[in-house]
Amino acid sequence: MDIQYNSPDYVDLLNTIAKALGTRIVNNTLIIPPAFGKGYAWAENFANGMSFLVCDVTLNTTMDMIRESSARQFYILQFNEGFTETGEAAFSNDGQEANKYNMNQQIVLLTNSYISTRFIMPAGIQIKSIKIIFEKRHLLNFFGNELFDDLMSNYFSELVKNRHVEPVDAEYRSLIDELLMPKIEHPLRHVYIANRVMLLLERFAVKFMNKMQLKSNSNKLNDDEITRLMKVETLLVKDYTTAPPTIEKLSRISAMSPTKLKRDFKSMYGMPIYEYFQKNRMIHAKKLLTGGNYSIKETGIMVGYSNLGHFAAAFRKEFGMLPSEMISQELMIDFQSKEN
Amino acid sequence: MIEIAYNQTDFEELLKHFARLFKVKVVDNAIHLPPEIGQGFLRVITMTNGLQVMISNYTFKQDILFKRTKIPKELYSFRFDEMIQPETGASSPKSAVLLSNTKYDWLFLNSANMQLKGVAVIFGKEWLYNFLGQDGSAEDIKKYMLLKMSPFTYDPLDGEYRRLINELIQGTTDKRFELFIVYNRIMLLLERFFTRISIKINDAHFNVKISAEDITRLKVVETELLKDFSAEPPGINKLSRIAMMSPTKLKASFKEIYGLPVYQYFQKQRMNKAKAMLLSKKYTVKEVGLELGYANMSNFAKAFSKLFDQLPSEVAK
Numbered sequence: 001m002d003i004q005y006n007s008p009d010y011v012d013l014l015n016t017i018a019k020a021l022g023t024r025i026v027n028n029t030l031i032i033p034p035a036f037g038k039g040y041a042w043a044e045n046f047a048n049g050m051s052f053l054v055c056d057v058t059l060n061t062t063m064d065m066i067r068e069s070s071a072r073q074f075y076i077l078q079f080n081e082g083f084t085e086t087g088e089a090a091f092s093n094d095g096q097e098a099n100k101y102n103m104n105q106q107i108v109l110l111t112n113s114y115i116s117t118r119f120i121m122p123a124g125i126q127i128k129s130i131k132i133i134f135e136k137r138h139l140l141n142f143f144g145n146e147l148f149d150d151l152m153s154n155y156f157s158e159l160v161k162n163r164h165v166e167p168v169d170a171e172y173r174s175l176i177d178e179l180l181m182p183k184i185e186h187p188l189r190h191v192y193i194a195n196r197v198m199l200l201l202e203r204f205a206v207k208f209m210n211k212m213q214l215k216s217n218s219n220k221l222n223d224d225e226i227t228r229l230m231k232v233e234t235l236l237v238k239d240y241t242t243a244p245p246t247i248e249k250l251s252r253i254s255a256m257s258p259t260k261l262k263r264d265f266k267s268m269y270g271m272p273i274y275e276y277f278q279k280n281r282m283i284h285a286k287k288l289l290t291g292g293n294y295s296i297k298e299t300g301i302m303v304g305y306s307n308l309g310h311f312a313a314a315f316r317k318e319f320g321m322l323p324s325e326m327i328s329q330e331l332m333i334d335f336q337s338k339e340n
Numbered sequence: 341m342i343e344i345a346y347n348q349t350d351f352e353e354l355l356k357h358f359a360r361l362f363k364v365k366v367v368d369n370a371i372h373l374p375p376e377i378g379q380g381f382l383r384v385i386t387m388t389n390g391l392q393v394m395i396s397n398y399t400f401k402q403d404i405l406f407k408r409t410k411i412p413k414e415l416y417s418f419r420f421d422e423m424i425q426p427e428t429g430a431s432s433p434k435s436a437v438l439l440s441n442t443k444y445d446w447l448f449l450n451s452a453n454m455q456l457k458g459v460a461v462i463f464g465k466e467w468l469y470n471f472l473g474q475d476g477s478a479e480d481i482k483k484y485m486l487l488k489m490s491p492f493t494y495d496p497l498d499g500e501y502r503r504l505i506n507e508l509i510q511g512t513t514d515k516r517f518e519l520f521i522v523y524n525r526i527m528l529l530l531e532r533f534f535t536r537i538s539i540k541i542n543d544a545h546f547n548v549k550i551s552a553e554d555i556t557r558l559k560v561v562e563t564e565l566l567k568d569f570s571a572e573p574p575g576i577n578k579l580s581r582i583a584m585m586s587p588t589k590l591k592a593s594f595k596e597i598y599g600l601p602v603y604q605y606f607q608k609q610r611m612n613k614a615k616a617m618l619l620s621k622k623y624t625v626k627e628v629g630l631e632l633g634y635a636n637m638s639n640f641a642k643a644f645s646k647l648f649d650q651l652p653s654e655v656a657k
Binding site: 047139140141142143147186187188189190191192194195198199202205206209210290319320321325326327 | 387388389431471472473474475476477478498499500502503506514516517519520521523524527528530531534535538539542
């Protein structure tokens with residue numbers, strides 16, 4: 001199935017897709033009809049002109065989404081993840097055809113509106129994706145023209161050389177998880193969504209520019225190596241209740257020597273393997289804890305600590321405070337005055 | 341004790357004011373306290389969209405009483421303050437988020453050797469309404485703000501607030517993205533505050549059905565009630581005439597809006613005023629008691645300790 005569009009407006013795009021699937025959108029939400037698969041997609045247009053799309057779908061026909069070039073200049077930042085039926089992270093090599101991407105990949109991708117791009121959503125794969133449309137003016141409040149142009153020109157020249165410039169890492173994932181829901185029930189829904197969208201843009205910009213600065217001493221990875229490293233990463237953060245896989249195991253899976261694996265992982269994810277594991281384990285713990293459904297003890301066990309003292313120490317190392325401090329709600333002493 | 345009065349609403353002006361008082365220079369929109377006064381810094385960041393942020397991390401050697409005097413212009417001032425106790429290094433229970441309105445005076449006592457890590461933001465009603473947008477709870481929050489702005493709004497500081505404040509204080513090594521990072525953290529702080537307000541509103545079954553007209557009348561009642569603490573408060577019949585409501589309706593809607601029955605509210609505000617006067621160290625306990633209509637000092641002490649678990653003499657020390 002082909003969908004062609006060039007709209008800077010995701011509500012509009014959802015309407016187009018709904019029509020092709022013989023259904024319609026309700027409250028900016030599209031539910032995939034059973035004949036075509038399952039899942040949902042919803043979109044939101046912000047008052048400032050930014051547009052935002054969230055989807056979690058499994059289609060039974062491959063869908064080819066073709067974004068035609070547009071005279072209007074805007075950018076699309078997307079975060080894609082694909083999973084096979086068994087829930088394993090899916091990876092596919094989509095060849096090297098320019099401006100054609102398989103959404104079945106764990107990547108962060110920035111594209112622009114003046115070049116036509118194709119996105120393939122393969123049948124039988126669960127695709128989780130978040131897409132953000134923004135324009136230059138949306139970021140100029142925060143950083144100047146020069147920095148913006150620097151970011152874009154560097155990024156697009158990197159993208160030509162390497163199609164997997166930026167992997168989805170666990171930190172992105174924890175932000176994405178806060179948006180990947182069939183419906184956001186929040187008293188300040190717009191503020192909630194806008195803030196997370198801005199955080200995703202921030203993280204992308206900061207992370208990419210930092211990487212460019214370090215680039216001179218980093219080594220060049222090819223597409224195949226990157227895919228293998230992504231597999232290593234997925235395995236690493238899959239289960240925190242048990243000890244992380246050993247370097248030997250990871251090295252077998254990635255078909256790389258331990259030395260190469262360690263060096264390449266660091267250059268791609270910005271930190272050594274076990275530091276990355278530990279950091280994301282703590283991010284996960286924090287999420288469990290602040291979600292309010294688990295006690296400190298339960299959280300500790302869920303991230304693999306049988307000794308709560310060790311858990312508390314590790315937590316403090318990451319966030320500068322103990323788990324108990326993170327959830328404490330001390331009462332206020334009234335300290336106010338009103339003079340008439 | 342040093343007393344610092346100010347009414348600046350432009351943070352850059354305020355910083356200059358502090359700089360003059362502490363006899364230091366403003367460098368890169370920041371001042372560092374001279375060693376004879378204390379240590380630490382106060383820093384102002386002005387966003388391109390006009391939003392101003394003050395980030396501070398300081399300890400004074402002696403008690404400082406900050407006194408913001410009211411101005412006719414209505415602006416909202418947010419402070420997210422974490423206070424660290426010198427003896428234990430632990431966060432003080434006074435750490436809180438405070439929302440106040442520049443139409444009212446406001447006092448803040450910064451005790452000697454207490455480290456304060458704070459983030460302050462100031463903005464107008466329009467900015468706030470724009471921020472809240474058209475969300476489901478936005479209308480409730482706007483109404484709540486209209487009503488609850490005379491007693492200040494507090495929220496205790498939990499870990500998530502503290503984490504964001506610490507991120508802002510530590511700052512970023514990459515100055516190019518500073519504005520973006522600061523802006524996003526401020527937005528998260530405000531999101532958290534207003535989300536919690538809206539949860540509170542729902543918990544309290546906050547009645548948003550009271551008409552705007554009734555709200556205005558109740559505000560007149562509230563002003564009348566708190567006009568003079570030295571005399572007996574006006575009776576319900578008098579207030580009911582002012583409000584043009586039946587006594588029953590007045591009592592019910594007053595409680596709905598101000599969270600307390602009429603005379604309990606009067607009493608609470610009376611004691612708050614007592615505490616503020618005592619903290620200013622300008623009055624004796626007796627003067628404060630008399631000013632607030634207590635001829636019998638032990639009655640005053642009893643009423644005061646009922647609310648604050650502390651005797652007036654302890655606060656006056």
